Amino acid sequence: MQEEHAHVVPYATFVKVWACLLMLTFILVVVSRMFHEALSVWAMLTITPLKAGLVFYYFMHLKYEGPLLKAMVFVALATLVVFIGMLFFDISSR
């Protein structure tokens, strides 16, 4: 059997993660509708990656994967972040 070592995530874990995701969405919407632009940009830059991280870590089982897959995902995302960082560096120095 190939998959004996595949981790079985309990139902309750997923339901809790889902509740967190909905709550974070609610906070993001409230902050971006009610508060000043600077705060809403910061909320977007922190809450959105946090939500994506929760989906990657729990729903996509990354938490239960080995170091190889974790490293691969890290390198791919880091590459994208470097390019986005270079873009903002370019824009801010114009």
Add this chain to the structure above:
Amino acid sequence: MSAGVAHTPAAHSDYQGAKIGMWLFLFTEIILFGGLFILYSAYRAKYPHEFHHGGAELDYVIGVANTAILLTSSLSMALSITAVQRGEKRLAMIMLALTVLLGAAFLMNKYFEWGAKIAHGIYPNGPELMKRSAGEGLFFGLYFAMTGLHGLHVAGGVVLLSIMLVYLAKDRIRKGDHVKLENAGLYWHLVDVIWIFLLPLFYLAA
């Protein structure tokens, strides 16, 4: 390579290899949408006010409703995989069917949303949009391109998950052999992640 190597069975399956292959595909998707996010950021920096006005014209309630729909579909997808791993086929099928229905509901909302904008002449080269400034043209151009590409991914996911539902019914996906469902789930979750970023970029841009 030839001498002394034990024969592998014909129905060889490589659980880890299959998942790594799926992730490699997902990386290409991340870079595909990442490029569009970079394009969006560059134009938003150049036309902050126009993007602000464009965002104000989108109905954030629809955007947030679609977020809740996709997040819930991700939950039912993940629950379906746990159910298969536990050998609870009936629950797995119900959860997967729910995922498909929620995906279809998302596309339905998108259809009405796009339809309303197009009816008002707001679409690339549309009569109303042509009267506006270049910055607003770019905002709505990116809106249609990015939510459109994402919508195609949702439609593809709905078809893929429907096929998985048939596999599940025919026991081609079962306890101990569920990597197909897991990989389809990875794809579905990534589509959800992309939407998580699209929500603040377009609907909460005002």
